[in-house]
Amino acid sequence: MRYGPAVRRRKLGAELRALRTHAGLTSGQAADRVGWHQSKVSRIETGRSSVKAADVRLLLEAYEVRDPRLRQLLVALAGSDDDGGRRHWWHAYRELLPPAYRDFISLESQACRMRTLETTVVPGLLQTPDYARAVTRAALDGLPEEQVDTLVEVRLARQDVLRAAPPLRLSVILDEAVLHRPVGGNHVLAGQLKRLLEAAQLPHVRLQVLPFAAGEHVGLIGSFVIFSFPNIADLDVVVLDHLTSSLYLERREDLQAYTDAFNSLQGKALSPEESTDHIAGIGDGA
Missing domain, CATH: 3.30.870 (Endonuclease; Chain A)
Structure with a gap:
């Protein structure tokens, strides 16, 4: 199980969609900014697809999200054991x-x-x-x-x-x-x-x-x-x-x-x- 169940993944997608809208971008424009196909952005926003922490960071950069706590929280929701390349302390005990x-x-x-x-x-x-x-x-x-x-x-x-x-x-x-x-x-x-x-x-x-x-x-x-x-x-x-x-x-x-x-x-x-x-x-x- 990744960080939280499917419902939580859908909530992450909804938040990313809200941030994209606030940035004044369509899903196609967001995809162009990060070099993806529009369908990938759509799958992430609807929670139909899991998302890596690195992908969340790309989207947050594209949407010019600067709030450090919000960035940290959304990256964590992706289920990663790292945060900007830094391992969380519990990673040493993952075995x-x-x-x-x-x-x-x-x-x-x-x-x-x-x-x-x-x-x-x-x-x-x-x-x-x-x-x-x-x-x-x-x-x-x-x-x-x-x-x-x-x-x-x-x-x-x-x-x-x-x-x-x-x-x-x-x-x-x-x-x-x-x-x-x-x-x-x-x-x-x-x-x-x-x-x-x-x-x-x-x-x-x-x-x-x-x-x-x-x-x-x-x-x-x-x-x-x-x-x-x-x-x-x-x-x-x-x-x-x-x-x-x-x-x-x-x-x-x-x-x-x-x-x-x-x-x-x-x-x-x-x-x-x-x-x-x-x-x-x-x-x-x-």
Whole structure:
């Protein structure tokens, strides 16, 4: 699987078509500028044909698109592991990482906002090394220790998006059960709870706990992630993780349903201030 499913490829084509129109070019004129047949431009714009990152760059030059973040995002949508000849950091791990995980990391690295409901474990962007190691061992039972170490290294490298300029804006809703599950043992959990309290102090991180007292709620459907991107709101995507694959939801009605669900859960969850107090209380008793 390339970067995102066919629906996402059609969205990339629609954005390129809009940029061509803004540049005042017909598809035939655009094709002439880059040395292609008009039918290739048409297939790309309708999503009937996949497009290489190098081709996207050619079109962006032809349309005189100069916004660096927009250029970077559209190039990434083409599914390349490079950006202007520069390899992304996760390319060094491509032999170990399955395509679905590379897709997820690419989404994460390009997003400006991430909203996530977690019902079983702490999200990867907030995990400590020991917690990440315990989760990896449990999820991939029997994996050689050397590969476990590499996957933990990848998970920690992903956390750089919280230290980028500008950083990823992260909103997390944690089911209370996550805070009591002794992943890696009580000592590891205690360290993880401390890490959550530290992360909650970051201005671009909003952390809320969904308490047991909330009773039944829409979050019982399971964990999900919503990615949002700069410049192009229509590229937002919901990601649902399964044991062996990930499902991408990009239809407008799906995005709206999960956005409404997340907003509803935020209303049922403790406030950020109440959540940190709650986490601290659990940590004191651990």
